[in-house]
Amino acid sequence: MLKSFDIYNQNNVLKIIVALNLLLVGTGSLLYTNRLINKLEDREKQYVQLYSKSIAYLFDTSHADAGDLTFVTSEILEANSSIPAIYVNPDNQIAMKRNIDVPDDYTPEETERFLRQKIADMRKNHMPLPVEIGNGERGLVYYNNSNLLRQLNYFPYALLTILAALSVLAYLAFSSSRRAEQNRVWVGLAKETAHQLGTPMSSLMAWVEYMRSDPDQFDGSITDEIEKDVQRLETITARFSSIGSIPTLKEENVNDVVRQFTDYLARRISTKVKMSVTSQLPPGQLIRINKLLFEWVIENICKNAVDAMKGVGELRLNMVLLPHDEVAIDITDTGKGISKANIQKVFSPGFSTKKRGWGLGLTLAKRIVEEYHNGRLYVKSSEVGKGTTFRIVLNRK
Ligand SMILES: Nc1ncnc2c1ncn2[C@@H]1O[C@H](COP(=O)(O)OP(=O)(O)O)[C@@H](O)[C@H]1O
Numbered sequence: 001m002l003k004s005f006d007i008y009n010q011n012n013v014l015k016i017i018v019a020l021n022l023l024l025v026g027t028g029s030l031l032y033t034n035r036l037i038n039k040l041e042d043r044e045k046q047y048v049q050l051y052s053k054s055i056a057y058l059f060d061t062s063h064a065d066a067g068d069l070t071f072v073t074s075e076i077l078e079a080n081s082s083i084p085a086i087y088v089n090p091d092n093q094i095a096m097k098r099n100i101d102v103p104d105d106y107t108p109e110e111t112e113r114f115l116r117q118k119i120a121d122m123r124k125n126h127m128p129l130p131v132e133i134g135n136g137e138r139g140l141v142y143y144n145n146s147n148l149l150r151q152l153n154y155f156p157y158a159l160l161t162i163l164a165a166l167s168v169l170a171y172l173a174f175s176s177s178r179r180a181e182q183n184r185v186w187v188g189l190a191k192e193t194a195h196q197l198g199t200p201m202s203s204l205m206a207w208v209e210y211m212r213s214d215p216d217q218f219d220g221s222i223t224d225e226i227e228k229d230v231q232r233l234e235t236i237t238a239r240f241s242s243i244g245s246i247p248t249l250k251e252e253n254v255n256d257v258v259r260q261f262t263d264y265l266a267r268r269i270s271t272k273v274k275m276s277v278t279s280q281l282p283p284g285q286l287i288r289i290n291k292l293l294f295e296w297v298i299e300n301i302c303k304n305a306v307d308a309m310k311g312v313g314e315l316r317l318n319m320v321l322l323p324h325d326e327v328a329i330d331i332t333d334t335g336k337g338i339s340k341a342n343i344q345k346v347f348s349p350g351f352s353t354k355k356r357g358w359g360l361g362l363t364l365a366k367r368i369v370e371e372y373h374n375g376r377l378y379v380k381s382s383e384v385g386k387g388t389t390f391r392i393v394l395n396r397k
């Protein structure tokens with residue numbers, strides 16, 4: 001059975017709303033500019049038709065007497081200041097061009113080749129318009145989209161790119177603020193717990209002292225047991241208070257720390273779990289750690305291992321040197337293993353397959369290793385029914 005906290009998932013609805021809005025704005029502007037482009041194209045076509053008619057009028061010899069109208073047509077011809085157009089006369093000669101920049105240093109042959117290339121390009125976009133100049137002769141006007149229209153064509157893509165970039169930025173900002181919030185929850189909870197435990201614990205210590213001072217009334221061995229429990233509580237409190245502040249790292253002998261702590265753990269877990277520690281590290285190998293928190297990590301992983309083996313099996317800790325000045329501590333169990341699908345999930349807060357699990361142990365362990373020690377914690381290998389190896393990697397001094 002899986003359990004999961006929902007406090008961080010409520011924002012999913014918001015995310016979907018934002019994403020839908022972006023999609024709406026994106027497609028909306030795409031459709032709108034598309035309509036605009038179509039309209040402009042129509043207008044430009046109409047304009048070129050007018051332009052062709054003017055050319056026809058100018059070149060048509062059958063109304064030579066109507067010279068008084070040529071000024072209108074030449075006005076129209078001049079007015080086209082944005083649509084590139086080329087008029088090819090019935091003899092297939094380039095007779096007129098508008099809004100086409102031919103480089104100054106071109107020879108007539110180069111210019112001709114340049115314009116013919118332009119005509120080929122134009123033909124790809126628009127059918128040329130016929131120009132009837134009488135006697136059954138006809139020329140052709142080739143044209144292309146104006147600069148404005150061409151730019152407008154790129155606009156939706158530019159807009160979509162900007163929108164995409166914005167949503168990525170928004171997402172990053174969003175998730176980093178979420179992470180910051182999670183951090184505040186962790187740290188706050190830890191500090192508060194440590195703080196609250198302080199008072200009852202000093203009072204417990206005072207009771208222990210009191211009991212010790214009256215050995216007639218209180219059995220010494222019971223007092224010892226209670227004192228051990230109080231000490232254990234003190235360790236827990238110290239852990240909580242160190243995770244709530246920036247922990248101090250100290251150089252420690254990794255072999256000693258791991259051995260001492262596993263000895264301590266071994267006394268606390270089922271005797272049916274065979275625990276062993278091996279090391280390929282140099283005997284004096286130092287690493288910079290916060291001992292309290294590091295032990296907490298080992299404890300969390302080992303407890304999970306014991307759970308996975310249902311209290312019977314083998315728990316092996318092995319330390320090896322890695323290239324790039326790193327030390328690995330491998331913790332291997334012969335438990336039920338983790339399925340491929342769950343390997344990604346075991347470190348997420350709230351993920352637990354246990355009846356009474358909170359699913360925070362590995363989250364905390366990962367946080368301690370990665371954020372406080374700059375190391376790595378991951379499942380090195382796992383096979384369902386066979387067992388699992390967790391690996392802690394820390395920098396060697
Ligand atoms: N050694 C292991 N073998 C198999 N499953 C494991 C092991 N360690 C962790 N898991 C899985 O990861 C889950 C999360 O572990 P943890 O964060 O410590 O939370 P909890 O112990 O409260 O369930 C466990 O419920 C278990 O399903």
Ligand SMILES: [Mg+2]
Pocket residue numbers: 300303304361362
């Ligand atoms: Mg656990």
